[in-house]
Amino acid sequence: MSVVSTGVRKKDAMSLVTGKPVYTGDMVPANALRIKLLRSPHARANIKSIDVSRALRVPGVVAVFTYEDMPQSRFTTAGQTWPEPSPYDRLILDRHLRCAGDPVAIIAGETEEDCFQAMKVIKVEYEVLEPLLDFTKALDNKILVHPEDNFKALCDVGTDAKRNLVSTDGFVVGDMEGELAKSDVVLERTYNTVANSQAMMEPFCTYTYLDEYGRLNVVSSTQVPFHVRRILSNALEIPKSQIRVVKPRIGGGFGAKQSVVSEIFPAIVTKLTGRPAFLTYTRQETFTNGSPRHQMQMKVRIGADRDGSIRAIDLYALSNAGAYGDHGPTTIGLVGHKSLALYGSLKASRFACDVVYTNTMGGGAYRGYGATQGIYAVESAVNEMAAELGMDPCAIREKNMVRQGQLMPAYYGEPCNSCTLDQCMEKAKDMMGWEKKPQSWTLPNGHIRGRGVAMAMQGSGISSIDIASAEIRMNDGGFYTLLLGCSDMGTGCDTILAQMAADCLDCGMDDIAVRGVDTDQSPYDTGSYASSTTYVTGGAVVKACAELREKICAAGAKLLGVEADQVDFDGQKVFCPANGRAVTRAEIGWASFEGHNQYLSACQSHSSPISPPPFMVGMAEVDVDPDTGVVSVVDYVGAVDCGTVVNTNLARVQTEGGIVQGIGMALLERVQYDERGKLLNDSFLQYKIPTRAEAGTIRVDFVPSFEPTGPFGAKSIGELVINTPAPAITEAVRAATGHMFRSLPITPEDVAMAIVNDTRD
Amino acid sequence: MTITVLLNGAKRTDEVQADTTLFDYLRSHGCLSVKCGCETSNCGLCTVHLDGKPVLSCSVPALRADGHTITTLEGLQEEAAEFGAFLADEGAEQCGYCSPGFIMSVLAMAGELKNPTVEDIQAYLAGNLCRCSGYQGQLRAIQKYLQAKGGAKR
Numbered sequence: 001m002s003v004v005s006t007g008v009r010k011k012d013a014m015s016l017v018t019g020k021p022v023y024t025g026d027m028v029p030a031n032a033l034r035i036k037l038l039r040s041p042h043a044r045a046n047i048k049s050i051d052v053s054r055a056l057r058v059p060g061v062v063a064v065f066t067y068e069d070m071p072q073s074r075f076t077t078a079g080q081t082w083p084e085p086s087p088y089d090r091l092i093l094d095r096h097l098r099c100a101g102d103p104v105a106i107i108a109g110e111t112e113e114d115c116f117q118a119m120k121v122i123k124v125e126y127e128v129l130e131p132l133l134d135f136t137k138a139l140d141n142k143i144l145v146h147p148e149d150n151f152k153a154l155c156d157v158g159t160d161a162k163r164n165l166v167s168t169d170g171f172v173v174g175d176m177e178g179e180l181a182k183s184d185v186v187l188e189r190t191y192n193t194v195a196n197s198q199a200m201m202e203p204f205c206t207y208t209y210l211d212e213y214g215r216l217n218v219v220s221s222t223q224v225p226f227h228v229r230r231i232l233s234n235a236l237e238i239p240k241s242q243i244r245v246v247k248p249r250i251g252g253g254f255g256a257k258q259s260v261v262s263e264i265f266p267a268i269v270t271k272l273t274g275r276p277a278f279l280t281y282t283r284q285e286t287f288t289n290g291s292p293r294h295q296m297q298m299k300v301r302i303g304a305d306r307d308g309s310i311r312a313i314d315l316y317a318l319s320n321a322g323a324y325g326d327h328g329p330t331t332i333g334l335v336g337h338k339s340l341a342l343y344g345s346l347k348a349s350r351f352a353c354d355v356v357y358t359n360t361m362g363g364g365a366y367r368g369y370g371a372t373q374g375i376y377a378v379e380s381a382v383n384e385m386a387a388e389l390g391m392d393p394c395a396i397r398e399k400n401m402v403r404q405g406q407l408m409p410a411y412y413g414e415p416c417n418s419c420t421l422d423q424c425m426e427k428a429k430d431m432m433g434w435e436k437k438p439q440s441w442t443l444p445n446g447h448i449r450g451r452g453v454a455m456a457m458q459g460s461g462i463s464s465i466d467i468a469s470a471e472i473r474m475n476d477g478g479f480y481t482l483l484l485g486c487s488d489m490g491t492g493c494d495t496i497l498a499q500m501a502a503d504c505l506d507c508g509m510d511d512i513a514v515r516g517v518d519t520d521q522s523p524y525d526t527g528s529y530a531s532s533t534t535y536v537t538g539g540a541v542v543k544a545c546a547e548l549r550e551k552i553c554a555a556g557a558k559l560l561g562v563e564a565d566q567v568d569f570d571g572q573k574v575f576c577p578a579n580g581r582a583v584t585r586a587e588i589g590w591a592s593f594e595g596h597n598q599y600l601s602a603c604q605s606h607s608s609p610i611s612p613p614p615f616m617v618g619m620a621e622v623d624v625d626p627d628t629g630v631v632s633v634v635d636y637v638g639a640v641d642c643g644t645v646v647n648t649n650l651a652r653v654q655t656e657g658g659i660v661q662g663i664g665m666a667l668l669e670r671v672q673y674d675e676r677g678k679l680l681n682d683s684f685l686q687y688k689i690p691t692r693a694e695a696g697t698i699r700v701d702f703v704p705s706f707e708p709t710g711p712f713g714a715k716s717i718g719e720l721v722i723n724t725p726a727p728a729i730t731e732a733v734r735a736a737t738g739h740m741f742r743s744l745p746i747t748p749e750d751v752a753m754a755i756v757n758d759t760r761d
Numbered sequence: 762m763t764i765t766v767l768l769n770g771a772k773r774t775d776e777v778q779a780d781t782t783l784f785d786y787l788r789s790h791g792c793l794s795v796k797c798g799c800e801t802s803n804c805g806l807c808t809v810h811l812d813g814k815p816v817l818s819c820s821v822p823a824l825r826a827d828g829h830t831i832t833t834l835e836g837l838q839e840e841a842a843e844f845g846a847f848l849a850d851e852g853a854e855q856c857g858y859c860s861p862g863f864i865m866s867v868l869a870m871a872g873e874l875k876n877p878t879v880e881d882i883q884a885y886l887a888g889n890l891c892r893c894s895g896y897q898g899q900l901r902a903i904q905k906y907l908q909a910k911g912g913a914k915r
Binding site: 007009010012013014016017018019020021022023026198199200201202203249250251252254282283284489490491492647649650652653655656657658659660661683684685689691692693695697698 | 793794795796798799800801803804806833834835838841842844845846848849850851852853854855856857858859860861864883884886887888889890891892893894895896897898899900
């Protein structure tokens, strides 16, 4: 019986729902030092002097480290394949402080209270400098965020630190100016997004210790254990061979934990003191010095004919990297590649971009990774074009969307092998009853309802860069162990990969024991990011199982005294149809351990030259209270093509969860700074994420295509699903109010003031 | 200062400081199901029962529990598994970090509200944040659980 495409429970579900101690913070050695960081109150400053002598006299305080104690090699904390496109622009502690909250001193004590006492008596004299906060003025500004000489860019991404330029990029397909000139209508619009925090429920946390071999062991809530190993080696200036990284259960990541945020501090403390050490960020620190989505400003020119044929889209994006360039050069590419490729009709598309340094918190990876911002801008521009042409926003998409079998010039020239975007549109319209109601109407209580639509795509792993490995072993007695190097961060990849293995080997889920990441024992995997686990690691699992199957057949044939090509394996037994004899899986398992010296195991790696996009249509119905400006999402519909749905429950919950994060981005979430660069909203009181009251009703369905290069026909799901709410809700609010809000989030104040100004006119 | 509490059915007496939170007290006495997601009593992750009522343990001084009954998920394993099975069957536990606090609230709600509507459920649990699930699967699990227990409006 097949378990792929069913909704089996996650293998770890019952331990999670009964509150078992399976997370990093639950397993800290009792004698671990607690760590606290003294952080900069200034967005830009130099440390003139720092005196830790009094802090060191606080009882219980074991060490206080400053920039003078730290290695001097610059590195990046971005969890990416080496050589990382993100510049090497960080030190563990630096004399030059580049954003509020930059670490000034590492305090290690027996208790947190000891650390806080010490923090109070560290004397720091700062040379406070004027910060560069406005990213639209960063390029060639007289304030340089990275003036240091040992700044290093490993990849040619156009970095020029002397201009505050992290990277620059772009591509052109077709004759942009010519197509715009031929278009009946050309719109030019600017859209703004802000930084968003991932706000995963478990803050950044890590503990470290030296093991019996004297090696540095790092237990951490991370999406990228193998990158953590390399980055710590860079930062601490110790060989990778001296580091082991273990990932327990993770309390959510969403990309935040694709950067090495908390690991470095306990690691350097353990290296310098020999003691186990534990650091957990507070929620406040998770907000002030995390790895948020990049703030962007996007300029769109879109040209279309009167009949709704979109000829050309020209997109320029400016991205605020903040103080450090983590993921800056890579997120920006997706802004163009994964938005413009939604439109197969385009005769011309162009993308240009700049990523700049400022003195705000450094950005990072957040679910969607630039595609979210790009799709918001392009889909909003298409909605504005539809309104301008007096066309239904679904109809303009049906006329222009990418379809299966097309080439996608804006998407690295990849073929669109699997795509049901057209059927997703049909499905979403049907679910929403799109054609049964107008796009806006007024309720008896005076509230206005509006509806909007948007499409989205993403990738499935990073083509030719992401690599995944899986090892599957047959054990004594015939059960299997599946060793994985990818990080299950709650999404359930340990389970869905076991589902694939179970189908490949014709066995049940309970026959497969899964073990997640320990860099000493798991096969190499770049990590869980870029929507890669189902597609890329799944590919490795399928290959490894195929190899093991052959070995099982060979072993069974030997026991039966026949040639391997004379037998078959049905999951329970290897049998020979010619003579009717069979040997059970259990017998093969035992035999392989008992004197036969042929322990059965297979390890395979997988990488893909393409990154097949999953697609989606999202539709929002909003309720606008014209008196208060409050916008509520009353109904949201998502129709998704992620290829084969490997786990029906987990894919649904991924989609629902992504949509609610997208609703937060559209209406609530905004990283804000004061005029000196200090973060204003550093708690859940001020940085509001959706509660269940704001989430409304979300309805999701799937229209699976079959991706020929994917395991069991699967693509990806994790990131795609955050991309439609911002443009769909923006359009719904436009339909309801007649106002196009081109900056996120759309706040009640914005809406109420726009409506008030209407009545004044 | 000394407090005496009934913690998950066992009477115990411990030394605490005046500013020790119930959260810190519980974590340091082996109740590791209790999680911290914020420090500002906004996330619901640290929800435990004080005399059967849900409280945020991060904002209750341990001293306040003196002479009272405290229950964490460690003390409600059967109930957690019973409701948790419904959550697991929706795949809605996801990362699981908010699950203990959320489940403490659900169990309190199940005892407190008779035949709750969707609105009642949303209002009762509004203080329990979840960043993974989008709440829909949690709602499906609650409805099925309450129905199985014989009393929920659809």
